[in-house]
Amino acid sequence: MQRLRVSALPIVQCAAGAGLAWWVATVVVGHSAPFFAPIAAVVSLGLSLGARMRRSVELVAGVVIGVGIGDLLVSVIGRGVWQISLVVLLAMSAAVLLNSGPIFSMQAGNSAVLVATLLPPGGHGGLDRMVDALVGGVVGILIVALMPTHPVGRARKYAGQVLATAAETLQLVADGLMENDEKPIESALRKARTTQDDIDTMRTHLLGGREISRISPLYWNTRRRLEQLQATSDPIDNAMRNIRVLARRSLTLVRDDEILDPRLVDQVEKLSHAVEVLRQMVMADPGKQPDQAEAARVLRLVASGMKPSVVENAGLSATVVFAQIRSLIVDLMQVAGVSRISSIATLPPTVEHPAYPPTL
Numbered sequence: 001m002q003r004l005r006v007s008a009l010p011i012v013q014c015a016a017g018a019g020l021a022w023w024v025a026t027v028v029v030g031h032s033a034p035f036f037a038p039i040a041a042v043v044s045l046g047l048s049l050g051a052r053m054r055r056s057v058e059l060v061a062g063v064v065i066g067v068g069i070g071d072l073l074v075s076v077i078g079r080g081v082w083q084i085s086l087v088v089l090l091a092m093s094a095a096v097l098l099n100s101g102p103i104f105s106m107q108a109g110n111s112a113v114l115v116a117t118l119l120p121p122g123g124h125g126g127l128d129r130m131v132d133a134l135v136g137g138v139v140g141i142l143i144v145a146l147m148p149t150h151p152v153g154r155a156r157k158y159a160g161q162v163l164a165t166a167a168e169t170l171q172l173v174a175d176g177l178m179e180n181d182e183k184p185i186e187s188a189l190r191k192a193r194t195t196q197d198d199i200d201t202m203r204t205h206l207l208g209g210r211e212i213s214r215i216s217p218l219y220w221n222t223r224r225r226l227e228q229l230q231a232t233s234d235p236i237d238n239a240m241r242n243i244r245v246l247a248r249r250s251l252t253l254v255r256d257d258e259i260l261d262p263r264l265v266d267q268v269e270k271l272s273h274a275v276e277v278l279r280q281m282v283m284a285d286p287g288k289q290p291d292q293a294e295a296a297r298v299l300r301l302v303a304s305g306m307k308p309s310v311v312e313n314a315g316l317s318a319t320v321v322f323a324q325i326r327s328l329i330v331d332l333m334q335v336a337g338v339s340r341i342s343s344i345a346t347l348p349p350t351v352e353h354p355a356y357p358p359t360l
Contacts, residue, residue, distance in 0.1 A: 010045065013143050017041035021139040025132050036063060036129050040136025043103065045143060056137035058104035063133035065098070066091045066111025074116050087112045141215060148216040152225050155209055156282055158202035159229065162195050162236055163279035163335075169243055170272035173250050177265045182254050189247040195240050199233075206230050225286060228337070232282065235334035242331060246324040253317035260318055263310050267302060267325055271332075274298045278335055292337040299336060303329050303346045326350075 004011075018038035025034030040063070044056035069091045077083050091112035095105040111129070172188035175181070206229065213223045246268075253260065274295075281295040290298075306329065311322040326347055333343035 009147070009149055013147050014042045014045045016147065017045050017136075017140050017143040020143070021136040024139060025135045029131060029135060031128055031132060034128070034132040034135070036132035037136040037139070040133045041140045041143070042136075043107070044137050044140035054101065055103050056140050058099065058101040059107050060130075060133045060137045061099065062095055062104045062107025063111045064130050065095050065104075066108035066113075067115055067129050069094060069108075070112040070115030079116060084113065084116045087116045144212060145216045148212045148219060149208070150219070150222075152209060152222050152229060155202050155205035155226075155229055158198045158205060159232060159236060160279050160283045162198050162202065162240060163275055163282060165191055165195050165198075166240060166243055167272050167275040167279060169247060170268055170275060173247050174265055174269040174272060176254060177250055177260060177268065178262075180254055180257070182251060185247055185251045185254060189244065189251065192240060192244045192247055199237050199240065202236075203233055206233060228292075229282070231337070232335045235331045239328055239331035239335065242324055242328040246321060246328065249317050249320045249324065253315070253321060256315070256317060258315040258317050261310055261312075261314065263305070264314075264318060264322060264325075267305050267310065268321075270302045270305070271325060271328065274302050275332065278332060281336065295336040296333060296338050299329060299333050300346050303333075304348065307348045308350050 018041050021037040021041035022034065025031050025037035031037075040056075040059050043059050046055060070087050073087050073090065074083065077086070088109045091108040092105045095108035098104070169188040169192045172184040172191070176183070176185035176188070206226070209222075209226050210230070213219050213226055277290050277298045278295050281290045281292060284290065303326075306322070306326050311319050314322070329347065330340060330343040333346065334340055338346075
């Protein structure tokens, strides 16, 4: 039921697109059996919300290549086992040479198979099928414009989930360091490793959202908000990578029983609270608090405590944890809309140390 709820709107879009494409191809264009039209609409829409325009173009181009090569060859060499293999081989090879898109080559192969097995070659059949594919692709784009998902909502949801996991992970690391206990840090590391799927899904929805904001007049006013969210995707990804390194090194620190300044543990906990503010910022509607300025202010407070004295006479693992926190602050400041150069400038200066770059 959860999967169905998430996919409900794309399924409705596909159903509406298939029906509308058939109606346009039969009533408006006048084709008697335009099965390529609803197929093209469903494939171009799909359950994935990203890159639908690209899918539509690839699908139509694939049909053109497959039908064209199929019509030409079957008219000359006839039908049979080796003829089908040859037609598919040439159609898919031509598609791959022209474009790297998987839908392009697969649709070329499928169309070639239909021509080589079921459909009569030659005449106006090939042109009609190309027109049907074009109708389906255009209808798919029209459905996206008339029945759009919110271009920001889904991407914002997954960004919020990643940041919620980041805050929870940092809190677990702080608990483990404070108690000198491996188990919370091991749990933190497991949580941090599960976020990549959410990050990838967030990127997919950002891509789909950008298409919707261009196609649908209903959401032209979301472009600026979408651009702000798009700018957070790489810093969020980088932040989670740094958190994973931080958790691994913290685990080593505990296992080696290194001496640790409590101020460093306090900084990890403060950073967890700051990430929660970032999550609230990402989920907030425009004009609501906390905004980027508030999130940046909270992160600057954490950054001000990252002085070299925190790891004075510390072991290697503690020094690496210190360096990772500083790098993580830079990533998170960028999520709050601060440039990388300005983010680095908020950190107290450090002396050169072999464990981390002087700039961090």
